[in-house]
Amino acid sequence: MPPDSKSSFGRDRSGRNFKDKRQSSSSDETIRVQPHSIEAEEGLIAACLIDGGREILTECIESKIAPEFFYKTAHEELFRALLALYETGDPIDEILLLDYLRKNGLEEEVGGIATIYAIQDRIETSAHARYFAKIVHEKYLLRRLIRTSREAIEACYEQQEDMSTFIEKIEQDIFEISRDRITDAAIPIRQSLDEAVADIHALLNGRDDADGVLSGFRDLDGMTYGFHPGQMIVLAARPSVGKTSLAMNFAEHAMIPDGGRKPSGVLVFSLEMTAAQLAMRLICSRARVDMKRIRDRVISKQDSADIATTVKELKEAPLWIDDGSSSTILDLRAKARRLHTKSPLGLVVVDYLQLIRGTDNRLQREQQIADISRGMKGMAKELNVPVVVLSQLNRDSEKENRDPRLSDLRESGSIEQDADVVMLLHRPKKSDDDETVEGGGLYNEHEHIKLIVAKQRNGPVGEIDLTFVRRYTRYENFHH
Numbered sequence: 001m002p003p004d005s006k007s008s009f010g011r012d013r014s015g016r017n018f019k020d021k022r023q024s025s026s027s028d029e030t031i032r033v034q035p036h037s038i039e040a041e042e043g044l045i046a047a048c049l050i051d052g053g054r055e056i057l058t059e060c061i062e063s064k065i066a067p068e069f070f071y072k073t074a075h076e077e078l079f080r081a082l083l084a085l086y087e088t089g090d091p092i093d094e095i096l097l098l099d100y101l102r103k104n105g106l107e108e109e110v111g112g113i114a115t116i117y118a119i120q121d122r123i124e125t126s127a128h129a130r131y132f133a134k135i136v137h138e139k140y141l142l143r144r145l146i147r148t149s150r151e152a153i154e155a156c157y158e159q160q161e162d163m164s165t166f167i168e169k170i171e172q173d174i175f176e177i178s179r180d181r182i183t184d185a186a187i188p189i190r191q192s193l194d195e196a197v198a199d200i201h202a203l204l205n206g207r208d209d210a211d212g213v214l215s216g217f218r219d220l221d222g223m224t225y226g227f228h229p230g231q232m233i234v235l236a237a238r239p240s241v242g243k244t245s246l247a248m249n250f251a252e253h254a255m256i257p258d259g260g261r262k263p264s265g266v267l268v269f270s271l272e273m274t275a276a277q278l279a280m281r282l283i284c285s286r287a288r289v290d291m292k293r294i295r296d297r298v299i300s301k302q303d304s305a306d307i308a309t310t311v312k313e314l315k316e317a318p319l320w321i322d323d324g325s326s327s328t329i330l331d332l333r334a335k336a337r338r339l340h341t342k343s344p345l346g347l348v349v350v351d352y353l354q355l356i357r358g359t360d361n362r363l364q365r366e367q368q369i370a371d372i373s374r375g376m377k378g379m380a381k382e383l384n385v386p387v388v389v390l391s392q393l394n395r396d397s398e399k400e401n402r403d404p405r406l407s408d409l410r411e412s413g414s415i416e417q418d419a420d421v422v423m424l425l426h427r428p429k430k431s432d433d434d435e436t437v438e439g440g441g442l443y444n445e446h447e448h449i450k451l452i453v454a455k456q457r458n459g460p461v462g463e464i465d466l467t468f469v470r471r472y473t474r475y476e477n478f479h480h
Helices: 016-023 037-051 054-062 072-088 094-103 114-122 126-155 164-180 189-202 218-224 243-255 277-288 291-295 301-315 329-342 363-381 415-420
Strands: 230-237 267-269 321-323 349-352 389-393 421-426 446-456 462-469 474-477
Touching: 016 349, 037 054, 037 114, 037 363, 054 072, 054 126, 072 094, 072 114, 094 114, 094 291, 126 277, 164 329, 218 446, 230 243, 230 267, 230 363, 230 415, 243 267, 243 277, 243 349, 243 474, 267 277, 267 329, 277 291, 277 301, 277 321, 329 363, 363 389, 363 415, 446 474
Parallel strands: 230 389, 230 421, 267 321, 267 349, 349 389
Antiparallel strands: 421 446, 446 462, 462 474
């Protein structure tokens, strides 16, 4: 062990007594030493010094090792100093390190050149750096888990807020540890630039490797280049114009994509229809079988074969449907988070916003919808997947006999504010048939529906024509 007498005054975490006594000595738990490995910490710092601090520090930065991962204050300061020197781009050695510590008044706290030499002599080669880094990281996560658990226990004794909000908060804290999201607070621009350049190349090369999922509609993908991770996409329409059908077409294209793209996991929250109804709709839409013919029991042999093939195909697809009807936004986020850790998702669909229960019934509906909308955007960012949210439009556009616009979104301007993309579906000439009335489809086999992209943060707005094949409840590229 290196001499670290100078560093153990006051702030040193290995001088555990004062720290733990302050937390209360009522239980054994608080007197225990927190998980740590001084050897791994010294090994990692030594490896950085032996290496001249380039490659190994680069690896540390990439695997998001931060100064606070180190248990011992002296090590934390040393690593912070190494990071600062790394930024200058010059090779690092113990003399430069000491010089930096001196300039910043930290020499005393770290233990001076004796400590640096003692640490450096711990290892002969930097070959095991990755192993040391892994231990340092794991011990830090354990300490964080202990802290979070302690806070959770304290909070349980004083629990004041609504129970589901409370559990959701604790769950989120734990989830963040498992994802180790803490270091993702701010990303240096160079990282974002690399991602942007990759996207530019993807777009130039036929955009098939662009991130996110494609909608499967030629004109829409031409405008949006697909739905991107972290985006909240709102799809709004009056009742019975076919919001659910279009959203299910998006879902189908994400989980069974064409053009050799990889399938993406899709989670659908269906607050209006049951999972069985939605599955029935998916089968008929994909197999192109008229649901009315199934009800009338007049399907052909070909129809039966198509249904069988489709069912087989859908069984393999990474699709999850949650039809819990009385869900709050907290429930949705917790469910999505749990599923995402088990099977990574590429798209979440919520059908539809106004059916989500508010978490606090004392608030006005307008405020509840604002919270729900903010929660949706939060879910998209947290899981880093696109979230397609269906929403109702108010009656104004029908009354005034005009195309819908952003201001027609029901109950809230905050939906418009939170969304990255807002699409409005509009049937130019409204028929009296209701989408749910089976058989009404014969009135107009192929309906022309307008999809208005009314807002797009990173792209153009405009109108797209789609064809709605009513009897299969399926949208297709517009046939002129």
